[in-house]
Amino acid sequence: MDKYNTQLMSWSPMARGENNFFNNEVLKSIGDKYNKTVAQVALRFLTQENVIVIPKSTHKERMKENFEIFDFELSNEDMETLRSLDKGESIFVNHYDSEFVQSIINY
Secondary structure, eight states: OGGGTOOOEESSTTGGGGGGGGGOHHHHHHHHHHTOOHHHHHHHHHHHTTOEEOOOOSOHHHHHHHHTTSSOOOOHHHHHHHHTTOOSSOSSOOTTOHHHHHHHHTO
16 A cells, blocks of 8 residues: 555444444453543554544534544554454455445446
């Protein structure tokens, strides 16, 4: 991606709450350690991974909370734990589907 001066962006960084995201015990446990919410842990993780995050919320208090991720840093151990949650597939789209990829290219 560096070769093309491209940055990875997380679309729907909290997975729209799918798969019981906000009740994930691993995220909750790490959040408790830093006195942060599941959402803040997820956003901080992605930020530390140099992924652009654009969370959506219509609630003012959640918007404010989403910005409160720069006053802590996840440890290397926590980052590894969070990386281990990756299932290697999107819950929204199949990025290997040639029709989907073509629709993005032609957008």
